[in-house]
Amino acid sequence: MATSTPPPVPLAEPSRLRHKFSRFIEPLVLLAPPGLWLLLLLIAPTLLILELSLIPGFRLGHSAGGYGLGNYLQIFQAIYLPVIWRSLSFAFGATFSSLILGFPVAYWIAVMAPARWRNLLLVAFVLPLWTSSLLRAYAWIAILRPSGVLNSLLGAIGLPSQDLLNRPPAVFIGMAYSFLPYMVLILYASLEKLDKRLLEASADLGATPQQTFWKVTVPQTMPGIAAACLLVFISSLGDFVVPELLGGAASMTVSRLIYNQFLGATLNWGFGSSLSMVLILGVSVAIALLIKYGDRDGENLT
């Protein structure tokens, strides 16, 4: 027996009603169109390749077989494992080398350079990011090719010529070149917030510059270092242009392998989809690790 009668609904005055209506309709008007766009052209397509990745050997125009994990098992075949390994080593190499090269630069600009020049120096350093990544990789072809600028210089001073183009060293150089500005940009943001008094206090208490660096500066900027490394790692893991232009045929990476499954000679959409899903998974794991450990470091500091 329903004892609780609903309280009498007060007749909402028109303006109140309009207010309630607009509170509901405004966010919908603002957020539905962009959300719908992302849903249609990002989420739905990603779910679609998730489905394709579960259909072994799916090819356009052929009748599809049943579901299975064949595409994912194919990745672990002996011919494809080196590709995954190579992509990972390029990404780790690019991250490590741009950290080593970028930290002193960010440190000098953020801590040692005259304060009024800092912004200008930073902007000048990251300016090359505004130019086409394709052309920046192309510039290194002109430098590294057998009859290129580097070998002309080496020849002029009597050193043996180096054959770097179309080999892994060229990819490492090209990736470090491409991603160094990102590294410096994020490290700078983190180093700029570093409390300089801590460095002075450490020096006053008798620490050597090395001790101050490793015990104060590095721990203080750890969240920034982690974020910068993550950004460079995920960008270089999915990079297509640099390995393709500078690495040559022997430097097949995951991106190129995926490309070939759709626009190249192989045209195995199922396998290509499973590779894409693995790439997305790899990037997500990297981000999850950052959120988990990056945050903990951040909390320790405060």
Added chain:
Amino acid sequence: MSETAPKRNISWQFLFTLLMFAFMYVPILILAIYSFNESRFSASWTGFSLKWYASLLQDTRLLSSLWDTLFVGFFAVSISAVLGTMMAVGLFKYKFPGKSLYRGISYLPLIIPDIAIAVATLVFLVSVGLSRSIWTIVAAHIVFCLAYIAVVISTRLSSLNPFLEEAALDLGATPTQAFIKVLLPELMPAILSGCLLAFVLSMDDLLISSFTAGEGANTLPMEIFSRVRTGVKPDINALSVVLILFSGVLAFTAEHLRYQSDRKKLS
């Protein structure tokens, strides 16, 4: 004692930074220098010439790909400016169930590798039976352009005085008036610099364009890519110089906008 001693010696960090500046700029300089070189093949200097710049102007294929790139960039960025602003403002102003999911999805285009987005979009277009054209490139570019623009605007929103709009409403402005007269002018620098960033990214995109381009649509990165795979081309050097100058102007404009809005914020 030591802290008062004047630091006359040049630190190794300074020298290293100088070296890295050279690392960033020397390749671009080399491109620029060789764009004036007369010789087609060798790295040695055979004489000053502007012929590669002249040949650019007669290269109809290159010019039409430049047109396609500007077309895609213009429409993708214009539509994204509206959608991205709506998204950033909506996420800033309202609380609703599923908001963090929505926000998470809005970051996805910045995180997922281009190749995965490109492949997924191709599969989607084929499966819904949409024929590919230049407009499918525009549609695909909007996905990442709107995400970048929204991020830039969100950063600006979070540093904004939240009472400005309320004050306008209290003074009798309608929500639309408050938005157009108060919030939008405050956001304009962020919207513009977001648009410039998105435009540069759209001009730079190779993979997503390659996978979504239809018959006859050919963007500049696609054209450059197909040419430089087969070696060094002096006319591409000349093109690089033109594009670098162009993006330099865009970068300068964006920095100027940011500088202006920072100064306004301080005063």
